[in-house]
Amino acid sequence: LFLLSVAVMVNVIKGASINVQPVELGNAAGDFAILAKTGISTVPKPTVTGNIAVSPITSAAITGFSLIIDSSDTFATSTQVVGKVKASDYTDGSNLITAVGQMKDAYNDAAGRDTTATNGIDNLNLGGGEIGGTTLTSGVYTFDVDVLITNGDLTFDGEGNSDAVFIIQTSKNVKQAGSTSVILSGGAKAENIFWQVAQEVVVAAGSHME
Template sequence: MTKFVLIAALGAIASVSAAGPAAVNLGKAGTYAILSKSGISTVPTSAITGNIGVSPIASTAITGFSLKMDSTNRSATSTQVTGSVYAADYAAPTPEDLTVAIGDMEIAYTDAAGRTPPDHLNLGSGDLGGKTLGPGLYKFGSTVIIPTDCTISGLPTDTWIFQMSGDLTMAANKRVKLIGGALASNIVWQVAGYVEVGAGAHMEGILLVKTAAHFRTDSSLNGRILAQTAVTLQSSTVTQPYLGRFLAQTADILV
């Protein structure tokens, strides 16, 4: 019964026309929950589901994770990471693979930043608090703030790109909510400045960040952090997104 429900759910998704911009191709960067060029740190412990990696900087830039090398010296493990840890000074082919992933991250950033024309320009003067955001391309010539909860509404096939020339800041204990089947994997935040997610706040989507990403105490993300400088975590939870989660929920509802 479940098998047929999943097939029906897949068919229903495939038959719905997607709204929003063409998806951003993350390439090999899409195999990481966190990818950084300058380092990843956590104080105190965090919980990450997915791989993390740094390049071209060495593994000494991954701090607070108590890394344990595997027998091949190609990757490491951490009790805080459900996945593998990679760095540019590990054994081949890890350095080469990371070079490709970093290149793909930068290509994805350039792609997202260059999309035109926007469906929405400077919506709310950069204040997304209290808003419900349908699929589309959103462009902001400023910093974007999320001082109160906001909602992203759409189907599993819909896409969102948020372009901003400044920073992205989210107040403490606020949430980005998904409704209607919207998927974090289809939401891209292209940020020319830095990202700061306040203590206890929850974010959704793929963060393509030109500079740093800071996640304060007990903050969380369903998505990916792909940063061109440093990522700092404070007892944060980062979970890479999966399409399978929606299909499983759909199956539960229909059965």
Template sequence: MMNLNLFLLSVAVMVSAIKGASINVQPVKLGNAAGDFAILAKTGISTVPKSTVTGNIAVSPITSAAITGFSLIIDSSDTFATSTQVVGKVKASDYTDGSNLITAVGEMKAAYNDAAGRDTTATNGIDNLNLGGGEIGGTTLTSGVYTFDVDVLITNGDLTFSGNATDVFIIQTSKNVKQAGSTSVILSGGAKAENIFWQVAQEVVVAAGSHMEGVILCQTGVKFITGSSLNGRIFSQTAVTLQMATITQTPYTQTRRGLRGLQVA
């Protein structure tokens, strides 16, 4: 009987492998300091009014002079500023508590490197390398790590992330992410924006009237064009440009989940 049970277990594992089973993907650790921001950038944040940002924003190591279009009002404590376009605080390296931003920027870079270093996974027996030649619009993605050495495009319709509340999705590209106008990133099955990570070596451009979901970890610039929106966060190692955009911060939990074992896709 024991030998039979072992045989059945082996068969089950083989079937799982054929179906593209993989160890559960761990979320990218943002860190407590970086996790305090909806937008964090190194060289500037600009807006064409009126944008709406729900959450704190900051620049470092550049000064507050690189935060433009927000009509900042410095708080009497000199530790932050406010803006009618920001539901939260605006921070910069030249404010009196700017030293904490050094930690935040370091954590932002570490998060980028973490996401970039993840191994590509397989789904339903298909290797997630350059899926669809880079065009993922009109598709549904399940939990996994998707790797591209071409531009990632959301131009052929809406993109859906399907999974439960703990499933993690990582999109890696050495190129750009370009989302066409009037398209949306959609969540289904309980999937959450805070568990979607976009690791982008070049530029992220979300065109007019489009909606994006997830945490953007970008080495270069991020642009949200007129009427576009994001449910997530933006971490840019250069600049962030908003044009009458809406950015809404998602939650961040420091605790990392443990592995849940093999799952059949």
């Protein structure tokens, strides 16, 4: 999202050298950018970098992607995915059982993390759920409302630490508006950002998510 204004105020949420441990994804689950049990849907012209998969549901639950089944029948490709597309009904699809099990363990790990604090105040329902236009440092941010990225770009700042970990927990949805971006700065890495979402993740056209 681009906020057209005479002046744009960007909030910076600073943590106090918080040491958050990464969520262990496991070798199988860690191979996927998106791994879902109930389905993956998209509108035309997205780009997903990394492998995606669904299990135990079948490939019929992958909608909006132009899938071309490989001759091995073990995966599909798509112009919208920089990687492979896998599903339980493809040959060797049973291998996804391990990945889904690891995903469940990782989800429970992330969900069980204690909320960290900034300046002595818990990072609970920060901004009422609106984190667009903010910069987050390492920590565990907990929400019982929808997490919104609609009021500008969201920046994760590693503050010079490439091992900085960010965990976003919500019992609701994550919704990102079109033309907004999730930006990495200060050494922050996408592999150290964990979104634990109980309901849906909706990323609008023209936006960029990490």
